[in-house]
Amino acid sequence: MWPNSGEILPAAFADSGARVVSFRPHSVEPSGGGYLFGYEVDTVGADGIASTVLTFIDTDPASVEASRASGGTVVTDPATSRPVRVWAYPSDPALPALATVTYPERVAEVLGALGIEASEAELTVAAYRPGKRAVVKMRSGRTTLFLKVVRPSRAEPIAAQHAAFQAAGLPVPRVLAAQPDGLLVLEAVRGVAAGTRVVELAEGHAFVDNLVALSQAVASVHLTQRAQADALDNGAWHRTSLAASLPDRAREIHGVYDEIEARVARWSPDERQVVHGDLHLEQLFVDPDEAGRITGLLDIDTAGWGHPARDAGALVAHLVVTAQWHRGNGDQAQAQACEVIADHVVEGWTQRNPALADRLPPTIASQLLAHAGGQATLGTEVGRTKALQLVDAAEGTLWPRRSEPAPASTPPTHDGDTGSAPSVVDSTSPA
Numbered sequence: 001m002w003p004n005s006g007e008i009l010p011a012a013f014a015d016s017g018a019r020v021v022s023f024r025p026h027s028v029e030p031s032g033g034g035y036l037f038g039y040e041v042d043t044v045g046a047d048g049i050a051s052t053v054l055t056f057i058d059t060d061p062a063s064v065e066a067s068r069a070s071g072g073t074v075v076t077d078p079a080t081s082r083p084v085r086v087w088a089y090p091s092d093p094a095l096p097a098l099a100t101v102t103y104p105e106r107v108a109e110v111l112g113a114l115g116i117e118a119s120e121a122e123l124t125v126a127a128y129r130p131g132k133r134a135v136v137k138m139r140s141g142r143t144t145l146f147l148k149v150v151r152p153s154r155a156e157p158i159a160a161q162h163a164a165f166q167a168a169g170l171p172v173p174r175v176l177a178a179q180p181d182g183l184l185v186l187e188a189v190r191g192v193a194a195g196t197r198v199v200e201l202a203e204g205h206a207f208v209d210n211l212v213a214l215s216q217a218v219a220s221v222h223l224t225q226r227a228q229a230d231a232l233d234n235g236a237w238h239r240t241s242l243a244a245s246l247p248d249r250a251r252e253i254h255g256v257y258d259e260i261e262a263r264v265a266r267w268s269p270d271e272r273q274v275v276h277g278d279l280h281l282e283q284l285f286v287d288p289d290e291a292g293r294i295t296g297l298l299d300i301d302t303a304g305w306g307h308p309a310r311d312a313g314a315l316v317a318h319l320v321v322t323a324q325w326h327r328g329n330g331d332q333a334q335a336q337a338c339e340v341i342a343d344h345v346v347e348g349w350t351q352r353n354p355a356l357a358d359r360l361p362p363t364i365a366s367q368l369l370a371h372a373g374g375q376a377t378l379g380t381e382v383g384r385t386k387a388l389q390l391v392d393a394a395e396g397t398l399w400p401r402r403s404e405p406a407p408a409s410t411p412p413t414h415d416g417d418t419g420s421a422p423s424v425v426d427s428t429s430p431a
Contacts, residue, residue, distance in 0.1 A: 002028075002037060002379070003057050003080035009041055011075045012055070012086035017046035022334060027130075028055065029378040030237050034059030036130055041088075049349070054089040056130055066093065091225070094131040094151055097183040100149045101136045108140075114177050114185065115142070116384070131299065136177075144188045145174065148299065149347035152182040158301050161223065166301075168221045170214070171285075171296050187295030191285035194323065198281070202345035208291025208344040212283075212352055214294055217271045227277040227306035230314070230365065232264065238370050245376035255363060256369065259398050260362040261422060267307065267359065277302030279311040280300065280318035308356055312349040313363030316342045320393060321371045363395040 002025065010020045010124035037057045044050050064279060067074050072093065074083050087093060090102045102104045104121040120142045126146065127135040134149040134428070140156070159178040166172060173186040194201060201207040215308040231238060232258040239257045242248040276283070285296030323338035329370060346364075372390035375383040383387040 002377075003059065003076060003077045005037070007078050008084060008086065009039065009055065009073050012073050012411065013041070013043060015073075018043040019045075021050075023055075023095045024085075025378050025380075025424065027243075027374070029130075030234070031058050031131065032060035032062050034061065036060070036065070038130060041336070056087055056089075058085040058087070060085075063093070089130075090134075094132055095149045095151045095182060096135060096152065097179065097181040098134050100181075101134075101138075101149060106149065107138060109185070111185070112144075115184070116145070116176070116327075117141075119261060127299075134327055135299075142375065144187040145176070146188060148184040148186055150182045150184065152180060154301070155179060155182050155184055161300055161303055162186075164221050165218075165297070165300055170217055170218055170221070171294065173296070173298065179300060189298065190284050190287075191295035192288045193282055194284040194286045194291075194294075195281035197286055197288075197291040198322075198334050198337040199340060200267070200291040202340040202344075204292060205297075205348070207286070207294070207341070210292060210294045211315075211345070212348055213273075218276055218297075218311075220307075221274050221302050221303070223274050225304040225311065227275050227304035228275065228302035230306070230310060231366040232233070232260075232307070232310075234370075235260065238366075238373050239425065242369060242373040242376060244388075245373065245379075246387060246391070249388065252395070253369070253391060254356075256365065256395050256398065260366055263358070263362045263398075270307055271356065271359075272305045272418055273308050275306040275308070276300060277304060277306060277310070277311045278316045281315070282321065287307055307359065307363070308353065309349070309359035309363040312345055313360055314367050316345050316360075316364050317367030317371060320368060321390070324389060328386075330431075339429075361397050365368060365397045366396065368394040 005023060009023055011420070013020050013369055021042045021044055023041040026040050027036050028035055032037070034060075039055050041055045042050065042055055058076075063085045064074055064083045066072075067087075068283045073086045075086055076082070078082050085093075089313045090098045092098045098297070100110060101123070104123055106210060107123065107189070108118045108120050118138065120140060122139040124133065124137045136147040136149070138145045138147055148158075155178045159175045162172050162175045166174070171189060173189050177183075177185040179335075192337055194207070212400075239253065246253065276297070283298045284294055285298070287293040287295050298340045319342040320337045322366070323335040325344075326332075326335035326338065332393060346360065368390045372387040373407045375390065376387035377383075
């Protein structure tokens, strides 16, 4: 599945005079008619200086043609004899403003033109998804701003979405400027990331209660577009990718996806409502002195009309993956807290939406499988182990199967006769 990077990467760096010493897989995701493969590439320049460069190989034919037209780097993959596009961060061809916000002097110049003082700016990359968006945190004196870089065509629509969310009373960042090159300048929200307070959040139900109220407010926002495609919408791609990465578990993976598709086929399109579209703990800020109180909601770029279980399912799956990460680092208290919060979300959502309770398990499962794919495609033993744990978690979330009769000896579960979602703790806790 991965390209012949051992020959592609050295060829791509050859014209720069740099020699590739080693490289490691970093990420993989769909890119138009192909895939975008990320690598951490260790190089030594002609001057003898060593550096690590985040580099991407794009196999999408349209991207390759665009690179040729713009004078970018195109290399032939010897394994397939097909051309691929190669580029290095921050020269993301889809995000032209990214290079600008990478250097303090350029940031000071751009913000100065907007009437914002940014002398001696300190820049920290908060998030980056190649070809889609980047977020850079900027500190200058007492001022903290976030510089979001998106595709140029998305800047104005995202600014309009922020205005719509603010009109509904939601605590989203205020947009100070939206530039034609895709740069958005955002104020910082109050509070701290919810992910830094998981132990406190798990101690009661205040956080989830407030989250339910927040979700209801999101549903009232006036938007007309569909939410950005999620793991359910892209299920065919995730199915193919995960099965190819874990061929010894392919039959099981296809069985889980078959079950998900059988359940989703029964849903009515009339159930859709406005959702955040990519909800997880890092998108939520809370009061540092009262962790259950939500003070900020971030990254609403993905918002739009979607199925009502989408945000809850994404949050639960992310909590499971976060618990897995904490447990791998030996942080048992944080891992258990994430699992408790996940169960609180499942319980709170199903109680509030009893008629739609059976929508949550396949939504969670699809998200877990998407996360599994991200781990499996890394090609490492740790990644494989985590991927297998998430596949097992997805299968457990869907038990008992609805597309076939459950065995007579199967004991009652939380999913049982009520159609409510199962507890995620027992089925997803990694060993």
